[in-house]
Amino acid sequence: MANPISLTIAQLNPIVGDVRGNLTLAREALARARQDNSDLLVFSELFLLGYPPEDLVLKPRVTEACQAALSELEAELGQNDPAVLIGAPIRLDHKARNSVFLLQHGKERQRWDKFELPDYGVFDDSRVFEPGNNEKPYFDLKGLRIGVAICEDIWFDHVPNAVKDAKADLLLAINASPWRRTIHQERRTAFAAWENEDLPYVFVNQCGAQDELVFDGASYAWTSRSSHQWLFDGFSTGIATITFDPDQKSFDVSEKDHPPEGLEADYKAATLALGDYVNKNGFSGVVLGLSGGIDSALTAAIAVDALGPERVWCVMLPYRYTSSESLEDAKLCASALGVRYDIIPIEPGVDALEGMLAEQFVGKPADTTEENVQSRLRGVTLMALSNKFGPMVVTTGNKSEMAVGYATLYGDMCGGYNPLKDFYKTEVFQLSSWRNSFNGSGLQGPLGEVIPERIISKPPSAELREDQKDEDSLPPYDALDDILRCLVDYEQSVDHIVERGHDRAVVKRIEHLLYISEYKRRQSAPGPKIGPRNFGRDRRYPITSRWRDA
Secondary structure, three states, rough: OOOEEEEEEEOOOOOOOOOHHHHHHHHHHHHHHHHHHEEEOOOOOOOOOOOOHHHHHHHHHHHHHHHHHHHHHHOOOOOOOOOEEEEHHHEEEEEEEEEEEEEEOOOOEEEEEOOOOOOOOOOHHHHHHOOOOOOOEEEEEEOOOEEEEEHHHHHHOOHHHHHHHOOOOEEEEEOOOOOOOOOOHHHHHHHHHHHOOOOOOEEEOOEEEOOOOEEOOOOOOOOOOOHHHHHHHHOOEEEEEEEOOOOOEEEEOOEOOOOHHHHHHHHHHHHHHHHHHHHOOOOOOEEEEEEOOHHHHHHHHHHHHOOHHHHHHHHHHEOOOOHHHHHHHHHHHHHHHHOOEEOOOOOHHHHHHHHHHHHOOOOOOOOOHHHHHHHHHHHHHHHHHHHOOOOEEOOOHHHHHHHOOOOOOOOOOOOOOOOOOOOOOHEEEEHHHHHHHOOOOOOOOOOOOOOOOOHOOOOOOOOOOOOOOOOOOOOHHHHHHHHHHHHHOOOHHHHHHHHHOHHHHHHHHHHHHHHHHHHHOOOOOOOOOOOOOEOOOOOOOOOOOOOOOO
8 A cells, every 4th residue: 555645736837048937937836835834846848948959958057057056945945845847958968968957855855867858840949958868757755666767768668668677656747748739639649558568657738838839738647547638728827736646546636627629729829838938928019000910910810819809909000902991991890809909001101102102113014123112111011110119010921921931021021020921821711710609718808790791701812912912813722821831831732622622733833932942931920830831930941942843
């Protein structure tokens, strides 16, 4: 017979590089664990530094600061305090390791290093870390043997098998596992290989966002009988104390609902990403151009839901091609969201620039040059407001536009962050309708219809010339997005896409536009990873390349 053990799980939002701030979070969690008379307090991967640190961890002073913070926390532990399992980097032989430390009052510190270092997709751990050698991936506490695995280590069977071979009672999986649409299914599939042997475990994950990556938290306790027992609401931080009974192989958990999936998860991931980017980088709020179109309307809704309406400033920047419907729709959207709304016509600026260039442009017909002038003057105006008053400019382009280059450098691409960067246009429509019907919780904006229905139903247009429609020069978005998913998300051949029913000439044109627009994407604002492959960390293509599929 073994006594039950109480575990305090800290699903928190550390900030990369904020070692002192993260130490403060750790102290707050320790106070809660003391209050709950917990035996063990567990944090996420690299908690004291934040994940992913990228090349920041190569600086010796960074690892020194983390080790100093670790020593401070260790020195504060009293005789009756819980043990603390916490992630931090360490430098050995001039190389950094991604480690987890066990701190206990009056006992020697223990350490485990991450063994599997991923270098695929968004990961480049092997670039900055040296793998550890965990010959003994467990520790003994309160008469129980407890295994330790760090994130990628549980996606393979090496460490879990070693924990099983040691006849451990419990495994603690310490993670900073980024979210994406398919992550829950991916985790279920990968972990099933060793779950079948009935090793109870607790999956402890970071929550929050770091540049392009979103961490959903979704920490849970698992046994073969109860399966997933969720510890926190989705995309939210928290501290929870649970009890593990080793004889019954069961957890006493105040279980939460399954984390959100589908459109709700997509939307909340984008909201968390924008909110953390703005707040962690110290901006007072955001400013964006509200055109009366669906992309800017959805972006404004995400901004309000992330920051609250008082921190969002929407500006209509009309020109002669801006329709009366767009003026009306933008005003209605701003009113529904409760944001500050201003109208700044750009015609004086366009006239001035046309006058400046008149001598050079004489005899040349109007073309996309004049259209780009409009877009760039809007960007200059928004940046002027940002510089003068402090809010960050949010850009509003979607993944379909970014893929084929239907975005203007230093114009509508101007901004610090792009919440829609990994959403195809068809997904923008779906998310807009979903947001209007959402009646749940977790958002800071008003419920109900915040995006006027006409914005969703009218044909998309950049309104840079008379009677312009997106489909004048692009396939219908259903077809375009299907082609782009094949090319971008799944790297499929032109022949395969044609077999799906698309015209070969259209597919070849879209492929060509995709490749020649790489230089624009390299200069674009970051945005959250949502789907299988985002532009940025996930998909790295050369700018100079003559490759085209046959």
